[in-house]
Amino acid sequence: MAEVSEVSWLVQRSASGDEAAWxxxxxxxxxxxxxxxxxxxxxxxxxxxxxxxxWLRLVEQLANLRKPEALPGWIATTARRECGRKIRQARRMxxxxxxxxxxxxxxxxxxxxxxxxxxxxxxxxxDGLSELSARDQWILQLRAADPxxxxxxxxxLMGMRIGSIGPTLRRSLDKLRETSAMQAYLAxxxxxxxxxxxxxxxxxxx
Amino acid sequence: MIIVSxxxxxxxxxxxxxxxxxxxxxxxxxxxRAAQGAFAWRTVDADLELLSLDEAFMLTDDVLVRGxxxxxxxxxxxxxxxxxxxxxxxxxxxxxxxxxPQPGEVTLVTADGPQSTTQADDVGCFAFPLPASGPxxxxxxxxxxxxxxxxxxx
Numbered sequence: 001m002a003e004v005s006e007v008s009w010l011v012q013r014s015a016s017g018d019e020a021a022w023x024x025x026x027x028x029x030x031x032x033x034x035x036x037x038x039x040x041x042x043x044x045x046x047x048x049x050x051x052x053x054x055w056l057r058l059v060e061q062l063a064n065l066r067k068p069e070a071l072p073g074w075i076a077t078t079a080r081r082e083c084g085r086k087i088r089q090a091r092r093m094x095x096x097x098x099x100x101x102x103x104x105x106x107x108x109x110x111x112x113x114x115x116x117x118x119x120x121x122x123x124x125x126x127d128g129l130s131e132l133s134a135r136d137q138w139i140l141q142l143r144a145a146d147p148x149x150x151x152x153x154x155x156x157l158m159g160m161r162i163g164s165i166g167p168t169l170r171r172s173l174d175k176l177r178e179t180s181a182m183q184a185y186l187a188x189x190x191x192x193x194x195x196x197x198x199x200x201x202x203x204x205x206x
Numbered sequence: 207m208i209i210v211s212x213x214x215x216x217x218x219x220x221x222x223x224x225x226x227x228x229x230x231x232x233x234x235x236x237x238x239r240a241a242q243g244a245f246a247w248r249t250v251d252a253d254l255e256l257l258s259l260d261e262a263f264m265l266t267d268d269v270l271v272r273g274x275x276x277x278x279x280x281x282x283x284x285x286x287x288x289x290x291x292x293x294x295x296x297x298x299x300x301x302x303x304x305x306x307p308q309p310g311e312v313t314l315v316t317a318d319g320p321q322s323t324t325q326a327d328d329v330g331c332f333a334f335p336l337p338a339s340g341p342x343x344x345x346x347x348x349x350x351x352x353x354x355x356x357x358x359x360x
Contacts, residue, residue, distance in 0.1 A: 014248075052241060052244065052340065060247065085358065086359055122226060122227035125223060126227050140221070141228070144222070144228065173221070
Protein backbone atom coordinates (compact mmCIF):
# COMPACT_ATOMS: atom_id res chain seq x y z
CA MET A 1 0.00 0.00 0.00
CA ALA A 2 1.07 3.53 -0.69
CA GLU A 3 1.26 4.43 2.98
CA VAL A 4 3.89 1.90 3.99
CA SER A 5 6.06 3.71 1.57
CA GLU A 6 5.13 7.11 2.96
CA VAL A 7 7.26 6.55 6.06
CA SER A 8 9.86 4.81 3.89
CA TRP A 9 9.80 7.73 1.56
CA LEU A 10 10.22 10.26 4.38
CA VAL A 11 13.11 8.23 5.81
CA GLN A 12 14.78 7.92 2.42
CA ARG A 13 14.34 11.58 1.61
CA SER A 14 15.71 12.56 5.02
CA ALA A 15 18.67 10.21 4.65
CA SER A 16 19.52 11.81 1.32
CA GLY A 17 19.47 15.29 2.78
CA ASP A 18 15.89 16.54 2.42
CA GLU A 19 15.37 18.64 5.53
CA ALA A 20 11.66 19.22 4.81
CA ALA A 21 11.07 15.45 4.91
CA TRP A 22 12.97 15.26 8.18
CA UNK A 23 10.84 18.04 9.64
CA UNK A 24 7.70 16.09 8.73
CA UNK A 25 9.10 12.95 10.39
CA UNK A 26 9.90 14.86 13.57
CA UNK A 27 6.48 16.49 13.69
CA UNK A 28 4.73 13.19 13.11
CA UNK A 29 6.58 11.20 15.78
CA UNK A 30 7.24 13.84 18.46
CA UNK A 31 3.89 13.05 20.18
CA UNK A 32 5.13 9.47 20.55
CA UNK A 33 8.40 10.57 22.16
CA UNK A 34 6.60 12.93 24.51
CA UNK A 35 4.03 10.25 25.46
CA UNK A 36 6.94 7.99 26.49
CA UNK A 37 8.51 10.73 28.61
CA UNK A 38 5.15 11.34 30.27
CA UNK A 39 4.89 7.68 31.24
CA UNK A 40 8.17 8.18 33.13
CA UNK A 41 6.89 11.42 34.66
CA UNK A 42 9.95 13.34 33.49
CA UNK A 43 10.11 17.10 33.97
CA UNK A 44 9.61 19.22 30.85
CA UNK A 45 13.34 19.93 30.74
CA UNK A 46 14.34 16.27 31.02
CA UNK A 47 11.71 15.34 28.44
CA UNK A 48 13.24 17.82 26.03
CA UNK A 49 16.73 16.33 26.61
CA UNK A 50 15.40 12.86 25.88
CA UNK A 51 13.59 14.08 22.79
CA UNK A 52 16.70 15.71 21.41
CA UNK A 53 18.82 12.64 22.06
CA UNK A 54 16.32 10.40 20.28
CA TRP A 55 16.36 12.61 17.18
CA LEU A 56 20.13 13.04 17.21
CA ARG A 57 20.46 9.25 17.24
CA LEU A 58 17.90 8.77 14.54
CA VAL A 59 19.46 11.27 12.20
CA GLU A 60 22.61 9.13 12.16
CA GLN A 61 20.69 5.88 11.74
CA LEU A 62 18.50 7.00 8.83
CA ALA A 63 20.62 5.26 6.24
CA ASN A 64 20.70 2.04 8.28
CA LEU A 65 16.97 1.66 8.92
CA ARG A 66 16.07 -1.50 7.07
CA LYS A 67 12.37 -1.49 7.93
CA PRO A 68 11.11 2.08 8.10
CA GLU A 69 7.62 0.88 9.09
CA ALA A 70 9.21 -0.30 12.36
CA LEU A 71 10.34 3.27 13.04
CA PRO A 72 7.70 3.98 15.73
CA GLY A 73 8.96 0.95 17.69
CA TRP A 74 12.56 2.11 17.34
CA ILE A 75 11.65 5.63 18.48
CA ALA A 76 9.64 4.40 21.48
CA THR A 77 12.40 2.02 22.58
CA THR A 78 15.15 4.60 22.23
CA ALA A 79 13.06 7.15 24.15
CA ARG A 80 12.35 4.60 26.87
CA ARG A 81 16.03 3.80 27.34
CA GLU A 82 16.99 7.45 27.56
CA CYS A 83 14.16 8.07 30.04
CA GLY A 84 15.49 5.19 32.13
CA ARG A 85 18.93 6.78 32.08
CA LYS A 86 17.51 10.11 33.21
CA ILE A 87 15.64 8.46 36.05
CA ARG A 88 18.64 6.45 37.24
CA GLN A 89 20.77 9.51 37.07
CA ALA A 90 18.34 11.61 39.07
CA ARG A 91 18.38 8.89 41.69
CA ARG A 92 22.17 8.97 41.88
CA MET A 93 22.51 12.72 42.02
CA UNK A 94 20.14 13.09 44.95
CA UNK A 95 21.53 13.61 48.41
CA UNK A 96 21.11 10.46 50.47
CA UNK A 97 17.78 10.79 52.18
CA UNK A 98 16.27 7.35 52.77
CA UNK A 99 12.73 8.69 52.79
CA UNK A 100 13.01 10.59 49.56
CA UNK A 101 14.91 7.72 48.02
CA UNK A 102 12.25 5.19 48.98
CA UNK A 103 9.58 7.28 47.26
CA UNK A 104 11.68 7.64 44.16
CA UNK A 105 12.37 3.93 43.97
CA UNK A 106 8.69 3.25 44.15
CA UNK A 107 7.63 5.58 41.42
CA UNK A 108 10.44 4.79 39.01
CA UNK A 109 11.07 1.08 39.21
CA UNK A 110 7.66 0.28 37.73
CA UNK A 111 8.46 -0.61 34.13
CA UNK A 112 6.02 1.36 32.04
CA UNK A 113 5.91 -1.25 29.28
CA UNK A 114 2.14 -1.05 28.90
CA UNK A 115 2.35 2.74 28.73
CA UNK A 116 4.97 2.50 25.98
CA UNK A 117 2.85 0.07 23.98
CA UNK A 118 -0.12 2.37 24.42
CA UNK A 119 1.93 5.31 23.16
CA UNK A 120 2.87 3.25 20.08
CA UNK A 121 -0.75 2.22 19.56
CA UNK A 122 -1.87 5.85 19.67
CA UNK A 123 0.82 6.78 17.18
CA UNK A 124 -0.43 3.98 14.92
CA UNK A 125 -3.99 5.27 15.27
CA UNK A 126 -2.94 8.79 14.28
CA ASP A 127 -0.88 7.48 11.36
CA GLY A 128 -3.68 5.11 10.37
CA LEU A 129 -6.25 7.87 10.42
CA SER A 130 -4.12 9.97 8.09
CA GLU A 131 -4.09 7.09 5.60
CA LEU A 132 -7.89 7.19 5.26
CA SER A 133 -10.02 9.29 2.95
CA ALA A 134 -11.16 12.68 4.24
CA ARG A 135 -14.70 11.34 4.65
CA ASP A 136 -13.61 8.31 6.70
CA GLN A 137 -11.48 10.60 8.87
CA TRP A 138 -14.38 12.95 9.36
CA ILE A 139 -16.92 10.39 10.56
CA LEU A 140 -14.35 8.77 12.86
CA GLN A 141 -13.41 12.10 14.40
CA LEU A 142 -17.04 12.99 14.96
CA ARG A 143 -17.71 9.71 16.75
CA ALA A 144 -14.40 9.68 18.65
CA ALA A 145 -15.11 13.14 20.11
CA ASP A 146 -15.95 13.22 23.80
CA PRO A 147 -18.92 13.25 23.98
CA UNK A 148 -19.45 11.64 20.56
CA UNK A 149 -21.57 13.54 18.07
CA UNK A 150 -25.04 12.02 17.81
CA UNK A 151 -26.18 10.28 14.62
CA UNK A 152 -28.54 13.21 14.15
CA UNK A 153 -25.71 15.74 14.21
CA UNK A 154 -23.55 13.57 11.95
CA UNK A 155 -26.46 13.19 9.55
CA UNK A 156 -26.79 16.95 9.46
CA LEU A 157 -23.05 17.71 9.20
CA MET A 158 -22.18 15.07 6.63
CA GLY A 159 -25.42 15.13 4.67
CA MET A 160 -25.99 11.44 5.22
CA ARG A 161 -29.14 9.42 6.00
CA ILE A 162 -29.25 8.41 9.66
CA GLY A 163 -29.77 4.80 8.64
CA SER A 164 -26.50 4.65 6.76
CA ILE A 165 -24.33 6.18 9.50
CA GLY A 166 -23.94 2.97 11.52
CA PRO A 167 -22.77 0.84 8.58
CA THR A 168 -20.54 3.65 7.27
CA LEU A 169 -18.92 4.08 10.68
CA ARG A 170 -18.26 0.35 10.97
CA ARG A 171 -16.68 0.28 7.53
CA SER A 172 -14.49 3.27 8.41
CA LEU A 173 -13.37 1.55 11.62
CA ASP A 174 -12.54 -1.60 9.68
CA LYS A 175 -10.52 0.46 7.21
CA LEU A 176 -8.69 2.01 10.16
CA ARG A 177 -7.90 -1.47 11.50
CA GLU A 178 -6.57 -2.45 8.09
CA THR A 179 -4.32 0.56 7.57
CA SER A 180 -0.64 -0.18 7.13
CA ALA A 181 0.17 1.78 10.30
CA MET A 182 -2.17 -0.36 12.44
CA GLN A 183 -1.08 -3.57 10.73
CA ALA A 184 2.58 -2.69 11.32
CA TYR A 185 1.84 -1.99 14.98
CA LEU A 186 0.11 -5.34 15.39
CA ALA A 187 2.79 -7.23 13.48
CA UNK A 188 5.47 -5.74 15.72
CA UNK A 189 3.68 -6.19 19.02
CA UNK A 190 1.31 -9.13 18.93
CA UNK A 191 3.93 -11.85 19.23
CA UNK A 192 5.67 -9.87 21.95
CA UNK A 193 2.75 -10.10 24.32
CA UNK A 194 3.94 -13.22 26.10
CA UNK A 195 7.64 -12.52 26.03
CA UNK A 196 7.32 -8.89 27.08
CA UNK A 197 9.66 -8.59 24.10
CA UNK A 198 12.32 -6.02 23.81
CA UNK A 199 14.06 -7.70 20.94
CA UNK A 200 12.27 -6.35 17.92
CA UNK A 201 13.94 -2.99 17.55
CA UNK A 202 17.44 -4.40 17.59
CA UNK A 203 16.74 -6.11 14.32
CA UNK A 204 15.74 -2.90 12.63
CA UNK A 205 19.04 -1.11 12.76
CA UNK A 206 22.14 -2.57 11.25
CA MET B 207 -8.93 -0.03 29.32
CA ILE B 208 -8.09 -1.26 25.86
CA ILE B 209 -5.67 -4.18 25.65
CA VAL B 210 -2.79 -2.60 23.82
CA SER B 211 -1.87 -5.45 21.53
CA UNK B 212 -5.12 -7.24 20.87
CA UNK B 213 -6.51 -7.06 17.34
CA UNK B 214 -10.01 -7.71 18.70
CA UNK B 215 -10.85 -4.19 19.79
CA UNK B 216 -14.54 -3.36 19.79
CA UNK B 217 -15.66 -0.35 17.77
CA UNK B 218 -16.22 1.65 20.96
CA UNK B 219 -12.80 0.79 22.38
CA UNK B 220 -11.16 1.81 19.16
CA UNK B 221 -13.04 5.12 19.05
CA UNK B 222 -12.12 5.95 22.65
CA UNK B 223 -8.48 5.19 21.99
CA UNK B 224 -8.59 7.24 18.80
CA UNK B 225 -9.92 10.17 20.80
CA UNK B 226 -7.06 9.83 23.30
CA UNK B 227 -4.58 9.55 20.41
CA UNK B 228 -5.82 12.78 18.86
CA UNK B 229 -5.78 14.57 22.22
CA UNK B 230 -2.09 13.92 22.78
CA UNK B 231 -1.09 15.00 19.30
CA UNK B 232 -0.01 18.51 20.18
CA UNK B 233 3.61 18.99 21.20
CA UNK B 234 5.30 22.19 22.30
CA UNK B 235 6.76 23.98 19.28
CA UNK B 236 10.08 24.55 21.07
CA UNK B 237 10.46 20.77 21.50
CA UNK B 238 9.72 20.21 17.81
CA ARG B 239 12.12 22.91 16.67
CA ALA B 240 14.95 21.55 18.84
CA ALA B 241 14.28 18.06 17.46
CA GLN B 242 14.24 19.31 13.89
CA GLY B 243 17.58 21.00 14.56
CA ALA B 244 19.13 17.53 14.94
CA PHE B 245 19.21 17.42 11.14
CA ALA B 246 22.36 19.53 11.19
CA TRP B 247 24.13 16.42 12.56
CA ARG B 248 23.07 14.23 9.65
CA THR B 249 26.36 13.91 7.87
CA VAL B 250 28.91 11.76 9.62
CA ASP B 251 32.37 11.69 8.07
CA ALA B 252 32.84 8.43 6.22
CA ASP B 253 36.20 7.87 7.92
CA LEU B 254 34.66 8.18 11.37
CA GLU B 255 33.75 5.01 13.28
CA LEU B 256 30.61 5.10 15.41
CA LEU B 257 30.97 3.57 18.89
CA SER B 258 27.66 2.08 20.08
CA LEU B 259 26.36 2.33 23.61
CA ASP B 260 26.34 -1.08 25.28
CA GLU B 261 22.74 -1.36 26.49
CA ALA B 262 23.24 -4.84 28.00
CA PHE B 263 25.95 -3.35 30.17
CA MET B 264 23.54 -0.61 31.23
CA LEU B 265 21.16 -3.21 32.65
CA THR B 266 23.77 -4.93 34.79
CA ASP B 267 25.02 -1.51 35.79
CA ASP B 268 21.54 -0.61 36.97
CA VAL B 269 21.24 -3.74 39.07
CA LEU B 270 24.61 -3.10 40.67
CA VAL B 271 23.92 0.55 41.28
CA ARG B 272 20.59 -0.12 42.89
CA GLY B 273 22.56 -1.99 45.53
CA UNK B 274 25.05 0.81 45.94
CA UNK B 275 22.46 3.60 46.16
CA UNK B 276 22.60 7.30 45.35
CA UNK B 277 25.93 9.00 44.82
CA UNK B 278 27.31 6.14 42.72
CA UNK B 279 28.51 7.26 39.30
CA UNK B 280 26.66 6.34 36.13
CA UNK B 281 28.79 4.00 34.01
CA UNK B 282 28.53 3.88 30.24
CA UNK B 283 30.45 1.71 27.79
CA UNK B 284 30.69 2.37 24.05
CA UNK B 285 32.00 -0.29 21.70
CA UNK B 286 33.49 -0.23 18.25
CA UNK B 287 35.51 -2.79 16.34
CA UNK B 288 38.87 -1.36 17.29
CA UNK B 289 38.15 0.91 20.23
CA UNK B 290 35.96 0.96 23.33
CA UNK B 291 35.35 3.91 25.61
CA UNK B 292 34.24 3.52 29.20
CA UNK B 293 33.02 6.53 31.14
CA UNK B 294 31.76 7.28 34.61
CA UNK B 295 29.58 10.30 35.20
CA UNK B 296 28.84 11.73 38.63
CA UNK B 297 27.90 15.13 39.97
CA UNK B 298 31.46 16.40 39.60
CA UNK B 299 32.24 15.40 36.07
CA UNK B 300 33.09 12.75 33.54
CA UNK B 301 36.10 10.43 33.77
CA UNK B 302 36.82 7.90 31.09
CA UNK B 303 39.28 5.47 29.59
CA UNK B 304 40.05 4.33 26.07
CA UNK B 305 40.43 0.57 25.53
CA UNK B 306 42.90 -0.67 24.42
CA PRO B 307 44.70 1.87 26.64
CA GLN B 308 46.46 4.47 24.53
CA PRO B 309 46.93 8.22 24.34
CA GLY B 310 44.60 10.31 22.19
CA GLU B 311 42.62 13.49 21.90
CA VAL B 312 39.07 13.44 23.27
CA THR B 313 36.49 16.13 22.56
CA LEU B 314 33.23 16.55 24.45
CA VAL B 315 30.44 17.41 22.02
CA THR B 316 26.93 18.64 22.82
CA ALA B 317 24.03 19.47 20.49
CA ASP B 318 25.56 22.97 20.25
CA GLY B 319 28.85 21.58 18.93
CA PRO B 320 32.30 20.76 20.39
CA GLN B 321 32.64 22.04 23.97
CA SER B 322 36.15 21.15 25.13
CA THR B 323 39.08 18.97 24.18
CA THR B 324 41.45 17.07 26.43
CA GLN B 325 44.34 14.62 26.06
CA ALA B 326 43.92 11.01 27.12
CA ASP B 327 47.12 9.95 28.93
CA ASP B 328 49.36 6.96 28.16
CA VAL B 329 46.85 4.54 29.65
CA GLY B 330 43.94 6.21 27.85
CA CYS B 331 42.47 8.08 30.83
CA PHE B 332 40.74 11.43 30.42
CA ALA B 333 38.36 13.71 32.37
CA PHE B 334 35.92 16.58 31.77
CA PRO B 335 33.96 18.82 34.11
CA LEU B 336 30.23 18.01 33.97
CA PRO B 337 28.52 19.87 31.12
CA ALA B 338 24.98 21.26 31.33
CA SER B 339 22.31 18.59 31.07
CA GLY B 340 21.36 17.46 27.58
CA PRO B 341 22.62 15.12 24.88
CA UNK B 342 26.37 14.59 24.64
CA UNK B 343 28.91 12.43 22.83
CA UNK B 344 32.68 11.95 22.77
CA UNK B 345 34.79 12.42 19.68
CA UNK B 346 38.13 10.56 19.97
CA UNK B 347 41.11 11.18 17.74
CA UNK B 348 43.82 8.52 17.94
CA UNK B 349 46.83 8.98 15.66
CA UNK B 350 45.10 9.85 12.40
CA UNK B 351 41.89 7.92 13.12
CA UNK B 352 38.62 9.23 14.53
CA UNK B 353 35.95 7.48 16.57
CA UNK B 354 32.71 8.98 17.84
CA UNK B 355 30.28 7.66 20.44
CA UNK B 356 26.52 7.55 20.11
CA UNK B 357 24.58 10.40 21.70
CA UNK B 358 23.47 9.88 25.29
CA UNK B 359 21.30 12.01 27.56
CA UNK B 360 23.12 13.34 30.61
